[in-house]
Amino acid sequence: MDEARVRQFLIIWLNNNNYDIKHLPPDWGKGPWRTGRGARHIAPQPPDIYAKRRSDYPYFYYIEAKGDPPSTTKLQTAMGQIRACMGSTAPASYGMAFPMDFCRIIRDHLSYEAWDGLGANILLVDDNGEVFELNRSKNNYEWIVANSNR
Numbered sequence: 001m002d003e004a005r006v007r008q009f010l011i012i013w014l015n016n017n018n019y020d021i022k023h024l025p026p027d028w029g030k031g032p033w034r035t036g037r038g039a040r041h042i043a044p045q046p047p048d049i050y051a052k053r054r055s056d057y058p059y060f061y062y063i064e065a066k067g068d069p070p071s072t073t074k075l076q077t078a079m080g081q082i083r084a085c086m087g088s089t090a091p092a093s094y095g096m097a098f099p100m101d102f103c104r105i106i107r108d109h110l111s112y113e114a115w116d117g118l119g120a121n122i123l124l125v126d127d128n129g130e131v132f133e134l135n136r137s138k139n140n141y142e143w144i145v146a147n148s149n150r
């Protein structure tokens with residue numbers, strides 16, 4: 001499942017869970033390079049999805065999405081990108097979204113302690129569009145490990 005499909009399923013899931021999409025980057029697929037005077041530099045990247053809960057009390061959800069094929073680089077990039085968003089708006093939740101194929105990569109390259117320290121949820125999307133939102137808990141980490149053997 002490519003990244004665009006992961007985002008589509010997440011948008012549907014967020015709408016069904018009482019969130020309004022506030023920002024989607026207009027330049028999906030374009031590099032972060034900005035030109036200007038002097039050397040080229042990298043512009044700050046917004047998350048793939050930025051949503052606000054529909055309620056009187058504002059609550060935000062920042063989600064960085066990645067698509068197939070699974071790779072350690074994509075996992076590490078998602079962790080860095082979502083970490084860069086943290087603290088920008090409070091209160092907020094942060095998440096990294098991947099296709100289910102990423103369970104093995106997560107198991108092999110992200111320990112429970114590292115995930116807990118990161119402070120971001122993991123959202124896994126299956127081929128039917130079902131989204132599994134996993135907060136940082138031992139039981140959820142064991143669920144990821146169990147699904148990595150499929």
